[in-house]
Amino acid sequence: MRAVFTAAIRRSRVSVPLEYTERSMIAQKGLQMSLILFRNFSEQGLQYARSIAILLALVAAVFGHTAAVSMTPAADSTVSAPANVTIKFSGALEPKFSTITVTNAEGHVVNKEASAVGSDHKVMTVPLPSLPAGVYTVHWVGVSTDTHRSQGDYKFTVE
Amino acid sequence: MGGWVTALNVLVAILADSSYAMFVGALLARWWLIRAGPLTHQPASDAITISGLRLGRLVMICLTVLIVSHLARPWFVASSMSGSTLFAETFALIPTILTSTRQGGLWYANSLALGTLLGRRLFGGERIVTGALWIEVAGLCMLAATKAASSHASEDGDFTLAEISQFLHNIATSVWAGAVLIAGLVVVPRLAVLDDASILWNYGGRLSKTVTKALGILVISGLYASWSDMHGAVSSLWSSPWGKTLVTKLAFVATAVLLGSLTRFRCLGRPATSQRATTMTKLLRSEAAVMMGVLCISGLLANTNPSG
Numbered sequence: 001m002r003a004v005f006t007a008a009i010r011r012s013r014v015s016v017p018l019e020y021t022e023r024s025m026i027a028q029k030g031l032q033m034s035l036i037l038f039r040n041f042s043e044q045g046l047q048y049a050r051s052i053a054i055l056l057a058l059v060a061a062v063f064g065h066t067a068a069v070s071m072t073p074a075a076d077s078t079v080s081a082p083a084n085v086t087i088k089f090s091g092a093l094e095p096k097f098s099t100i101t102v103t104n105a106e107g108h109v110v111n112k113e114a115s116a117v118g119s120d121h122k123v124m125t126v127p128l129p130s131l132p133a134g135v136y137t138v139h140w141v142g143v144s145t146d147t148h149r150s151q152g153d154y155k156f157t158v159e
Numbered sequence: 160m161g162g163w164v165t166a167l168n169v170l171v172a173i174l175a176d177s178s179y180a181m182f183v184g185a186l187l188a189r190w191w192l193i194r195a196g197p198l199t200h201q202p203a204s205d206a207i208t209i210s211g212l213r214l215g216r217l218v219m220i221c222l223t224v225l226i227v228s229h230l231a232r233p234w235f236v237a238s239s240m241s242g243s244t245l246f247a248e249t250f251a252l253i254p255t256i257l258t259s260t261r262q263g264g265l266w267y268a269n270s271l272a273l274g275t276l277l278g279r280r281l282f283g284g285e286r287i288v289t290g291a292l293w294i295e296v297a298g299l300c301m302l303a304a305t306k307a308a309s310s311h312a313s314e315d316g317d318f319t320l321a322e323i324s325q326f327l328h329n330i331a332t333s334v335w336a337g338a339v340l341i342a343g344l345v346v347v348p349r350l351a352v353l354d355d356a357s358i359l360w361n362y363g364g365r366l367s368k369t370v371t372k373a374l375g376i377l378v379i380s381g382l383y384a385s386w387s388d389m390h391g392a393v394s395s396l397w398s399s400p401w402g403k404t405l406v407t408k409l410a411f412v413a414t415a416v417l418l419g420s421l422t423r424f425r426c427l428g429r430p431a432t433s434q435r436a437t438t439m440t441k442l443l444r445s446e447a448a449v450m451m452g453v454l455c456i457s458g459l460l461a462n463t464n465p466s467g
Contacts, residue, residue: 066314091314096259097240145261146311147239 184337
């Protein structure tokens with residue numbers, strides 16, 4: 001420990017003052033002083049660049065939330081009776097908390113089986129029985145692995 | 160999540176993030192002080208010792224806050240995932256969270272990291288032992304890694320470039336915020352009254368260099384995250400209350416960087432004087448206050464949904 005303190009004394013009392021002494025000497029030489037100014041200017045430029053990067057990073061960090069990116073059948077589409085409803089998400093889902101339910105025009109749930117999340121954790125599907133013609137509503141809840149919960153509804157028509 | 164649960168979650172997140180940053184900052188401060196000069200050799204009238212700064216006690220308080228927030232975490236996750244605020248309902252979901260979700264697995268990893276840090280603090284004492292220091296660094300890195308793995312950056316799996324970038328981002332943010340908070344609120348005001356200003360300048364130089372490196376990592380990780388995650392959603396910055404909160408945060412960050420630049424170029428870049436030491440103290444205190452604002456708004460933004 002004594003050696004550490006001795007070394008620390010040497011560093012603190014010799015190296016630091018010398019650094020500024022050297023700077024003062026250089027500053028007296030006009031040409032080299034401009035180099036210091038240029039370096040300082042560059043450092044300030046770097047600070048600005050860093051600020052911008054931090055701002056971009058902060059923006060990026062908060063815009064990255066899992067959302068539904070495609071649905072089959074598509075929203076407001078008219079299709080022949082589909083075998084299932086499939087929704088693809090932008091991020092990974094928690095299977096235990098993510099669901100799809102399909103209701104008919106009277107509000108009754110028509111899917112007999114529960115929805116399931118695929119092995120890549122980004123696609124959720126619910127099998128459907130043979131659906132008669134009519135308007136159906138898909139209710140989905142997507143819970144991402146980062147705990148955020150998003151949900152939505154859309155309709156499709158079976159002809 | 161309901162309003163009061165969200166508010167509580169945000170409050171806990173702010174406390175945890177601030178505690179983590181101050182833990183990192185206190186360790187760095189202690190290390191720099193040992194290297195900056197023998198404080199115990201100062202005249203008796205203004206004697207300051209490293210132990211007198213009570214950084215160890217501060218670290219223990221930070222660790223306690225981290226442990227309490229960690230214990231509450233499964234309940235917040237259950238509330239967030241289920242969308243329920245009913246205590247009994249969300250409490251019943253905790254076993255499911257801990258056994259069947261990614262957050263549950265990460266909670267166990269976090270427990271290991273916190274257990275390691277607690278063990279080091281309880282049984283390692285205040286001695287400066289390189290091995291113990293590395294154990295502490297490893298524990299802190301593990302906490303940063305599990306935080307990255309809990310975030311959106313891990314959506315494509317573990318050990319991806321996005322997740323590693325987020326991990327480095329977490330570390331760099333903590334180093335920056337923690338170093339400034341501890342310097343501005345604890346160390347620099349005490350060093351500024353010493354007769355030998357070289358100790359303060361040495362400490363400030365190490366602080367400035369480290370913070371600059373941390374900001375460099377923020378640049379790289381930030382640019383990568385921006386490139387990979389921004390999909391033209393910038394318009395909502397101005398169109399929603401949430402976006403306006405974000406803009407406020409950006410203003411705080413820019414102010415902190417500006418104050419850091421002033422400290423570097425107006426004080427540390429010039430010979431040490433008592434007047435500059437006073438100026439540096441004021442600038443660092445201001446930067447620390449701004450940094451607290453950044454951490455508060457960060458906690459608010461990280462735990463709210465941009466679309467909500």
